[in-house]
Amino acid sequence: MTQRHLDRLLSPRSVAVFGASDKPARVGTTVWRNLVEGGFKGRLAPVNPRLSELDGARCHPDLAALPFVPDLAVLCTPPATIAPLVAELGERGTRAAIVVTAGLTPQQKQAALDAARPYVLRLLGPNCIGVLSPHLGLNASFTQARARPGELALVSQSGALLTALLDWANTERIGFSHLISLGEHMDVDFGDLLDHLATERHTRAILLYIESITSPRKFMSAARAAARAKPVIVVKAGRAAAGIRAAASHTGALAGEDIVFDAAIRRAGMLRVDTLKELFIAAETLARFRDNRSAELMVMTNGGGAGVMVADAASALGVKLAQPSEALLRRLDAVLPPNWSHGNPIDIIGDAPARRYVDTLDALLDAPEAGALLFVHAPTAIVPSRDIAEACAPRIAAQRGRVMSCWLGGATIAPARRLFEEAGIADYETPEEAVRAFALMQTYRRNQAVLRQTPAASAAAEPDLPRARRLIDAALGAGRPWLDEVDAKDLLDAYGIPVIATRRVPATPEAAAAAAREIDGPVALKIVSPDILHKSDAGGVRLDLHGDEAVRGAAVDMLERLRRERPQARIDGFSVQAMARRPHAQELIVGTHVDAIFGPVLLFGQGGTAVEVLGDRAVALPPLNRALARELIDRTRVARLLAGYRDRPPAQLDALCDALIAVARMLADLPELAELDINPLWADECGVLALDARVHLSAARPAGVASFAVRPYPGELERRLAWQGRSVVMRPIRPEDEALHREFLEAADPEDLRMRFFEAPHTLSHDELARMTQIDYEREMAFVVIDTEAPGGPRTLGVARLARDPDNVDAEFAVMVRSDLKGRGLGRLLIQALLDYAASRGTQRIVGYVLRENRAMLALVKALGFECRADLNEPSEIMFVSRRLAPA
Structure with a gap:
């Protein structure tokens, strides 16, 4: 479920307490008295078959006896009663319930959800303290204190933390719009409440206490939308290293769950604090x-x-x-x-x-x-x-x-x-x-x-996806979960990441020496074994070897040591490569890992054999663009070395950013990519160069777009069209389009801008343009038509937008074409693209608002099957248009 009916939960007009009691130290007693003493102006009713009256109010034996249908029901009854009561409430018309009761079994929780689903009855809890909305005088909780009205909303998985914060806030005279205890969040969760509170007029900022996230993409979409509207501050339990596991790759060892949560918070534009004290400080600030x-x-x-x-x-x-x-x-x-x-x-x-x-x-x-x-x-x-x-x-x-x-x-x-x-x-x-x-x-x-931040366009080449697929399919078909060094470098090369040429030869000293003879200059010799992942630790790497005899001798020594110390290891051969000479190069690590909660992540930091000891790393969620890649780099200490010092010139950071973007693209394109390490990746004034790489594959397909916490750019929706005798591109808008979009809007007739935005034109700020071009593809879509062959460079000819509500019931559209191109069918083309897209995403209805005087647009949408009518909730000059969609 989503944010539907959360207004009944947080701003009800009537409340009934099931299990209200007069016995001391009972939850039902405290909840009822808090409601009565809180000053709630709506209707209240206690429900308890044992009592006829409670604190001067008539007490009802059951739901059927209630003289009204409560907006909100507070359930303090035994676990076995919850599901039947939810079903009865849903049938009667109640659309929100707080399950204060603790101790529900998984089967009882599922039964309650099943009972609520036909009625879209929202369930908060179970095992929660409840809800306070001080501006209504609503205290539907068993807290020990009342809350002051204010503009901060607190959502907490911990009831104890909520009561502690409330006590502190009263001492400091800080008020709240809402305090919400999630409990075990079997239905209403952080994503739902973020969506609701982002647009709720009483709330100016949102505080979250998080112990776990269950729907990461939903959470990230809601968090990004909320953080654009108002501050969101998070305290997350569990910074300790317990979540960091031993792993076969460096990235797996370094990318523990807490650093990934940090990356998610940063990506969403929120702020994380470390302690309850800091949450208090953030609230005050x-x-x-x-x-x-x-x-x-x-x-x-x-x-x-x-x-x-x-x-x-x-x-x-x-x-x-x-x-x-x-x-x-x-x-x-x-x-x-x-x-x-x-x-x-x-x-x-x-x-x-x-x-x-x-x-x-x-x-x-x-x-x-x-x-x-x-x-x-x-x-x-x-x-x-x-x-x-x-x-x-x-x-x-x-x-x-x-x-x-x-x-x-x-x-x-x-x-x-x-x-x-x-x-x-x-x-x-x-x-x-x-x-x-x-x-x-x-x-x-x-x-x-x-x-x-608006990113610059990446110069990364389009990957050779068929070549990459052949490598992966061949390895998995042969039962090899790890690509050897040669295949791993071939995969990087398919994605445009520069690699040092490497040859694989049989596991004989003679074959290694013969390969070295074909290379001009000193070589590096490495063992190829599916059982030896950290080759240098096992003595499987020798560098700077000059001549046949040196290579042959190193190969003999390597084989003898491995037979002595790793007798069970399979030896598939040697890899031989020219020694690279880049005296200013900085050793880096770039890797990928699949987090248990947020899915695929990227890691960047200082590389080399002591990478775990140095611990200089940062993590980001894909997808990446140049701005996000640069921000990832800047969060490490090695970034200061990459900027240049003494006689070392600055590294080519754009080349490094493009390498990071290419790795993020791998995670989207290759679902089998479980882990990847490029270590070392050299970076200097000449660019980047991958010297070694390891790739772990999994037939379970843990990566891929479906596993991303942030939906990436949907490149599959790009298409080239023939329009008015010219070839144009229709595609989803990108963050890099800010400059193009500014030119498009600045070139528009002021009257066209008024028709589109319902207000007089004004100079658009960076933030406004960023909001138009940096969209959440999970919930929004904006198709642009680009003339890629226009004199003076590409230009935008038209744009059509679609914003789906979090429930995916309605999606609001808007369209605008270049002023000198009106009446040539471009608007129809764009709206039809939106209709097709909305249907493919399962949206039920597409809606829009059109000025009554915009006769051309009204005629167009009527021709496309829209209904047009006045909306009593809107000014008389605005028409409401809508069309039902059949799911694709």
Whole structure:
């Protein structure tokens, strides 16, 4: 199920509690009393056959006796009663239920789901605390405290964490739009709630506590959509190394499940925090400091020691302290004692009266370079902290999105801290905590930038897929799950990744020497064995061999050692290759692995034989483009070496990005690709070169597009068409199309833009264009028609968009063609492509909104079988058009 009827769960008009009780320490007792005392204005009814009245309300024996159909049912009855009760509720018309009851068996949970499905009755739980929606006075839970109304939504798999956060938030005067305990999430899950909360008007930011993900592609689509609309902060249990397994490949050993979860959070544009404390900090920051966009921090304090603490924390977390301008320094000189710090942190000296605080604040808030300001105060016996707070709070409150505060101490500064909190100013217990909060917001903005970054076009060549398939089919047909080095390099070469030429010869010293004679210069000799994966560890690699005798001797030594130390290993032969000479090359590793939750992943980092020891790696979810590949590289320490240093020129990063994109393409094209290691992959000013590779195959087909957490570009939908005497391409839009799309919209007649967007034309920002070109192919589609042979280069002739709701019931369409090409059939062509695509995806109905004055569009959609009518929920000048679809 999806987000249907979640409004009944989170914003019900009526609630019934089944198992409501008057007995102490019963869940049903607490839930009922929380509902009654919470101030819910809708209808309430307790259900319990033992009671005729409960807390002054009439108690009903069963559902049939209820005088109304509840929007929401809260079930606190024994496990065996849940499924029959759900079936009865669904038939009566209830569409949401909270299953507070714990202890349901798998069979009982399945029975409840089966009972709910015919009615699309949404089930939260089981074994959950419930739901709070403070703006409605709804407390359908057994929490110990009420919640303040606010704009933060919390979704938690842990009931204990939810109650702890609620208790803390009440102390800090932070409110919530919703608090939702998922419990065992047999139906309603994170993806459903993210979809709902992304557009829910009471929610400004979303907090998640996650222990497990069950539907990764659904989660990623919902998370990416929500993160584009509002901040999403995640704390994930299980950072420990328990999830990292011993693996045959380096990548399998390095790509543990937690680093993959990090990659998923980053890819979705969300922010991950490590601890419950940091979630609290993030909540405080989002509530009171979210709108600040500063990259640097200015610090104002009355104590030099406190300033040093801030500077140390900033250095450790990579936070840059702002440099005061000459104009700001002169203004501060005029209001501060001669012995002030004359730099950032700005120490206004411990004897500062309230007036000095105010004058300094005014100077800093007027200075554009001050950006974000951290106000740190240590109590003194000279001026009461409360006096300082009373003087400063009004000025800060007027610009509270720029100021963070830290009142050092306990009871002495409590009144001052309370004044700042009441003014809505973000406040932290320690300087380190405040700097950490600022660093978290910087990380969040970086993740958002990655979500919206426009990539450059990749220069990677189209792969030779038939050649790759022959290699894989031959290996699996022969029962070989590992490609040997020669075949592995042949696979890389089929995908355009440069490799060093390698020859496979029989396992004799003479054959190795003969192959070496045909190579000009020194060679590398390696063993070929399906039973020896890490060849250097087994003595199966010899480098820089000169001449026949050296090669022959090395081969003899290698065979003797392997017979002595690995007598069971099969020896299929030797590989002989020329020694590469690239003195500036940096050894890297590029690999793939299939994660148990998020499917195929890519790993990049510093390579070589000590790759696990170095641990310098980063992980990303495919698919990749150049922007995502570059971001993956930048998250490693080796990126600084690749940028060049001393006499080493910078590496060709575009070539490295294209190699990463090619490996990601392999994961999509080759479902049998279980693991891959390219180690080392050399990178230097000349490009990249793969020296060694291992490929593990599986007939179970663990990779492939179907296993991706993020649906890749659907290249199979590209087609070339003959239109109006010219050859054009119709294809899905790509992130790289931003420049083309800008030109297309800027060339449009202003009236055409008004007809399309229902508003006066304006200059489109990068974020708006990124949203148009960086779509989620799982839920959206945008077909563009490109004239690839136009004078001056390719140009967009038309675009048609389709946005499916998460339930895949309705999909809203829009279409626009170049102003000078209207009336030539391009719009019909594009809309028909959308109709065919929607039908192929099982969408039930395609809908749209058209201005009543747009007669040409209304005539076109009527000709294509759409119904047109006025919509009472829309302005009178807008017509609603729709067409039912038969699934393909």
